[in-house]
Amino acid sequence: MRFFPAFLLFLIFAQTAGAQVMVVELKDTITSASxxxxxxxxxxxxxxxxxxxxxxxxxxxxxxxxxxxxxxxIDGSPVPVIGYVYPKGATAWSAGTLILLGTDVAAMxxxxxxxxxxxxxxxxxxLRPVKEEKIINAVVALAEEKAKQHGRNATAARQFITENLNxxxxxxxxxxxxxxxxxxxxxxxxxxxxxxxKGKELKTSGISVTYYSPSLRLAIxxxxxxxxxxxxxxxxxxxxxxxxxxxPGYGAEIFGVISISLGLIGLGFSINIAALFxxxxxxxxLLFELHASTFGLIGLAGIFCVVLGSxxxxxxxxxxxxxxxxxxxxxxxxxxxxxxxxxxxAFAVYKMMxxxxxxxxMGGIIGDKAETxxxxxxxxxxxxxxxxxxxxxxxxxxxxxxxxxIITGKDGPVLIVKT
Numbered sequence: 001m002r003f004f005p006a007f008l009l010f011l012i013f014a015q016t017a018g019a020q021v022m023v024v025e026l027k028d029t030i031t032s033a034s035x036x037x038x039x040x041x042x043x044x045x046x047x048x049x050x051x052x053x054x055x056x057x058x059x060x061x062x063x064x065x066x067x068x069x070x071x072x073x074i075d076g077s078p079v080p081v082i083g084y085v086y087p088k089g090a091t092a093w094s095a096g097t098l099i100l101l102g103t104d105v106a107a108m109x110x111x112x113x114x115x116x117x118x119x120x121x122x123x124x125x126x127l128r129p130v131k132e133e134k135i136i137n138a139v140v141a142l143a144e145e146k147a148k149q150h151g152r153n154a155t156a157a158r159q160f161i162t163e164n165l166n167x168x169x170x171x172x173x174x175x176x177x178x179x180x181x182x183x184x185x186x187x188x189x190x191x192x193x194x195x196x197x198k199g200k201e202l203k204t205s206g207i208s209v210t211y212y213s214p215s216l217r218l219a220i221x222x223x224x225x226x227x228x229x230x231x232x233x234x235x236x237x238x239x240x241x242x243x244x245x246x247x248p249g250y251g252a253e254i255f256g257v258i259s260i261s262l263g264l265i266g267l268g269f270s271i272n273i274a275a276l277f278x279x280x281x282x283x284x285x286l287l288f289e290l291h292a293s294t295f296g297l298i299g300l301a302g303i304f305c306v307v308l309g310s311x312x313x314x315x316x317x318x319x320x321x322x323x324x325x326x327x328x329x330x331x332x333x334x335x336x337x338x339x340x341x342x343x344x345x346a347f348a349v350y351k352m353m354x355x356x357x358x359x360x361x362m363g364g365i366i367g368d369k370a371e372t373x374x375x376x377x378x379x380x381x382x383x384x385x386x387x388x389x390x391x392x393x394x395x396x397x398x399x400x401x402x403x404x405x406i407i408t409g410k411d412g413p414v415l416i417v418k419t
Contacts, residue, residue, distance in 0.1 A: 021189060021204055023054045024212040030062020030095040031225035033218055035069035041212045042077040051204055052080040052192070054185070055103065058087075061094025064119060064139065071102035071146065080104050080197035084188060085112040085169070093117070097160050098139075100178070101146040104197045107180035107188055108169035114177070115166030117143065136161065153177050185209060220308070224265050233263035254301050257281065278309030365407050370417060372403045381414060393417050 024041040026034055038055065045053045074081045083103030085092045090109065092100050093116045100106050100114060108114065119130040119139055130136065140161050147157035153176040159165035172178045182188035193205035214222065224230060237259030243252045258281070265274045282305030285298050365386070373390065374382030376399040384393040384405065393415040399405060409416035 019203070020048070020050050020208045020210050021052050021054060022048070022050045022210050022212050023056060023185070025056045025058075026096075026099070027056075027058045028060075029225075029227060030059055030066050030070070030099070031222070031227070032063070032066055033222035033225040034062065035066050035073065037214050037218055037222065038070045039073045040214065040218060042073055042079055042081075044212060045079045046077065050079065050210075051202055051207060052082055052197070053077075054082045054084050054188070055099070056084050056086050057092040057096045057100060058085070058090035059092060059094075059096040061096060061117075063095070067095040067098050068142070070099055071142075074099075074102050074104070078198060080200060080202060082107060082188070082192065084182075084185075085109060085114060086185070088112065088183075093166075094120075098143055098146070101143055101150070101152065101157055104150065105180065105192065105195065106150070106152070106172075106178035107182055107191075108172055108178055110169050110181060110183055112169055113166055114172060115160050116164045117160040118162070118164050147177075151176075221265070224262055230263050230265075233259045237261075237263055254285065254298065258301065258305060275309040278305045282306035282309060365415075366409065368407050370405050370407055370415065372399050372401050372405055372417075375399070375401050376417070384415060384417060386415065391415050395419075 022041065022045045024037065026038070041053060081103045082105040083092075083100040085096070085100065085108040088109050088111045090112045092112070092114045095117075097114045097117045117139070119135055121128055121130050140158050143157040143161055144154040146152075147154040156165065156167070156175050156177050167175060167177060169178070169181045173181050180188060180191050182191055189204040189207060189209075192202050195202045224233075237256045240252045240256030240259060243256075258278070261274055261278055261281075282302040285302030285305065288298055288302075368386065370384040370386040370391070370393070372382065372384050372393070376382045376384075376393065376395045376397075378394075378396050378398065381392050381394045383390050385391075386407070392413060393405075394411075395405070395417050397418065399417070399419055403419060405417040405419055407415050407417055
């Protein structure tokens with residue numbers, strides 16, 4: 001029995017040492033990748049049993065549908081979620097303000113701003129405020145409901161949308177829009193300590209902090225989801241496709257198809273369908289490479305398509321649904337053929353370039369020795385044996401068969417020899 005207290009103390013120490021708070025950052029525009037990142041971070045936080053998840057906000061806004069999904073993820077997760085506008089000088093406008101209102105605890109750093117949440121639409125002339133009452137009322141209702149849910153100022157929530165109200169950290173705290181003003185994450189954790197959130201008393205004072213890094217799939221998706229990059233990929237892809245179809249060759253149109261596919265993914269097209277299309281396109285290009293001499297360019301494009309499509313298709317970001325072994329096996333099964341073919345292609349291109357860099361064979365036979373098979377008579381041709389092959393040859397002198405001769409020149413397919 002003497003060991004029981006020591007064992008109990010060890011368990012308590014192990015739990016304390018493993019306690020942590022996870023941080024995920026939402027910067028730049030809120031896109032379709034953003035809600036996937038939050039969902040993945042919440043799943044990871046639940047599995048690792050962290051005290052809370054802190055969402056750092058520094059965004060000019062983003063899509064309404066994506067914002068609603070993020071708020072739904074926060075509501076549906078048992079993990080306490082703290083919204084934190086950080087660092088100094090950061091803003092959480094528009095969609096960022098709605099997400100902050102939807103978090104369990106809202107916090108801001110001094111010298112940060114929230115507000116300007118009136119919906120806008122993109123037109124040929126730029127951004128234009130949405131004035132349709134149906135949309136405005138729906139967004140107002142969402143903001144007010146989230147504010148009431150967390151005991152915050154519903155009137156200010158409405159004014160963020162109808163009047164484009166903006167508040168700094170101190171004003172937001174005074175207006176009961178947020179709960180905490182904290183200059184640093186460490187100070188935020190100190191103020192969070194002891195709060196009761198989602199039926200759980202937070203113990204965050206002095207706790208360790210880990211930063212969540214999105215999976216490779218989501219990192220690529222987040223990059224492609226940038227509205228400027230997605231639009232640029234679409235534009236470049238269309239021009240490349242038109243140029244390729246009106247000019248000989250294969251490079252431009254293939255680049256155009258790939259660029260358009262990536263642009264569609266960034267603009268919200270189904271990732272799984274686009275990933276399958278990229279894999280199918282990649283396999284087609286690899287098969288085409290086997291039947292055409294394109295110096296490996298088509299093959300490299302095919303490998304790129306297969307690898308990128310595989311990364312986007314494999315669900316490596318959801319450990320609760322797929323075991324790590326399954327994810328690894330699936331990823332390897334998709335990437336292995338591309339790696340094998342890529343290695344073969346690289347070797348073939350290397351050997352081809354090695355041959356192209358060699359001195360021409362025909363220019364290197366001058367001065368070599370051959371052996372006559374036929375009798376050579378001036379003005380006529382006969383056969384000689386050179387490196388095991390039969391060549392036509394002629395000479396200005398009469399040479400008997402089985403005589404060693406020296407190659408002095410070449411006239412088309414005919415060697416010029418002498419004794």
